[in-house]
Amino acid sequence: MATMRDVAVLAGVSTATVSHVINGSKKLSPETTERVLQAISRINYKPNTLAKSLRLGQTHTIGVLVEDIRGLPVSAIVSGISEALSKGGYKTILYDLHLLEKLYNQYEKIGTYRRRINDGLNLLQASDVDGIIYVAMHDRHLDYLFDPMDTPLVFAYSHGTESDTYVTYSNRDSAADMVRYLLGRGRRRIAVIAGHPHSYPTAQRLLGIQMALQQAGLALPQEYIRYGDWEYESGAEQTKELLKLNPLPDAVFAMNDLMAAGCMAELMGAGLRIPGDIAVAGFDNREIAAYLQPSLTTVALPTTEIGTEAALRMIDMISNPSPHPVRKIIPCSIVERKSV
């Protein structure tokens, strides 16, 4: 590989001069500049990033810590991050914790997660990254403090503590939006299949649902709320319970697409027509939503945008460090399909 010294001797100048024409860090005579440029292109010189980084103390590299890259939301967020970083002249180092979704729900393993997340964080810091973006899918992991870090950190998707910089979406507002959408379509008796009763998203979304109903002068009776466990089967089971009600709800809002799918199967099994007799709405906009019969109207998370925004925040933090954490909330959208 050609080095700066090679360019220098070819152009008959010092390496300092070469460096200055490359970085425009000092005014030089047009002739010298031209001579150096010629030399550079003649031997096809490319600066050595390693040496530059060593000298400058920054690598233009951002570490991205994910719990598991498989699964659409995570990869879409990473896609957004990666694109924005790339445009900003940064490289992306990916560190995957390989925590399968299935394991997320096992509370007892929390200690293990804490350790693995911290290990990942440390490993990334040791890799000389200029900053770390943590794509956290579950708030639960964030209850505790990490080892103190000297590297800038931003959270994407979930939020960390109040003193962290993060970009996320609003569980409350997006759920409220969907309820308003259902109301706008003439639905009045809206039942809910919620997620795990003690989880943060469940609580927040429930809040949003109640808010929207209240604003419309409606209530959410206790028996219209059923709790599932985010899986397909629980969607079906809870729907069985809803079917015992009289009068029947005219809409079911499931807190994820999997449970919505289970719900739809059960409803159709009972001879009801969707959306004729009863509407179904989901949350997440997973791939499956598009291919159900009928296709599922659902809340789409702004995954890519969250990634993009997180990357921009990061770049911002690096170029002008500030003690103030910035919190950004990106609105969700509703994907209208055939189930409402």
Place this chain on the structure above:
Amino acid sequence: MATMRDVAVLAGVSTATVSHVINGSKKLSPETTERVLQAISRINYKPNTLAKSLRLGQTHTIGVLVEDIRGLPVSAIVSGISEALSKGGYKTILYDLHLLEKLYNQYEKIGTYRRRINDGLNLLQASDVDGIIYVAMHDRHLDYLFDPMDTPLVFAYSHGTESDTYVTYSNRDSAADMVRYLLGRGRRRIAVIAGHPHSYPTAQRLLGIQMALQQAGLALPQEYIRYGDWEYESGAEQTKELLKLNPLPDAVFAMNDLMAAGCMAELMGAGLRIPGDIAVAGFDNREIAAYLQPSLTTVALPTTEIGTEAALRMIDMISNPSPHPVRKIIPCSIVERKSV
């Protein structure tokens, strides 16, 4: 940050000695070793990777080039790569080309792809990676040669030219396996909904299907082969044609899960029972396969394994360079569900 010099003065030795105890590159007296180790842990010294890389000329970093990280197969492959690299002490630099799947099929844009892929390759090389793994989902992009590269390159998923190192799966064998599976379940009149007629996977899988049938003494009549375009709709359309046949097939093998889903919807719409009247098999094992009614029996690609293996090949190539390309083919598996 503590430097090696700090350790040296604290232990009362030279930096050379410190380096030697860290790397075990020279025999030293137990006392000195101990003193240095103490000093290291006292000031919590961590070697500076940048300086090390600059000196040694390798970064322990592998560039992973993907066409689009969104989408399950790609992210699963990256997951495998990342895990194996991590275990081997390598870091993963992700470079995402952001080529949406939808665009893949537009032949006229090939020139653009070529350029973007080469840009990515160059950018990664400029990032001082020790090697590059290209996760190529479409053979079509690989018909041409890349700019000559000095960096080790391995292909994952698709294969490059014959002189490249790659790890992939067998379209032919996996399709044959599925046919044998169907035969084993007593199906005899197996129809096929193929992908785009001129695509490599379509041709190979068709070959495998014919092979397996032939071995069983059966033929694949021309009217049992319908060509779709990999999308849901085309699955439904081609099924309409199949329904006109007499006798009806007793199984349909669609070359991806999306077309299989379209097929199933159409069959059920026609009042047929799956798998009672007719079996349906897919290919890809996308998420949707698990949630269809009935759930879809399909061919699962060894995505994670491909990633793992590609990473191992890479590490191998780096530690002992050899002129011989290595080609590895990983078998697919059949996921048995309710549709057969």
Place this chain on the structure above:
DNA sequence: GCCTCCAGGTAAAACGTTTAAACAGATTAT
């Protein structure tokens, strides 16, 4: 007593940049 050898350790160059400080020469100010 001299030479050789060895074990344990160090000096210093090298990797390829950036940049503060110095320098030479020309121009301008006093």
Place this chain on the structure above:
DNA sequence: ATAATCTGTTTAAACGTTTTACCTGGAGGC
């Protein structure tokens, strides 16, 4: 005429490692 200023360029140190070649003092062989 001398000093001050400016312009364009260079010198050399610095970033934090690794590693070759050298050094020193002592043990062993003769």
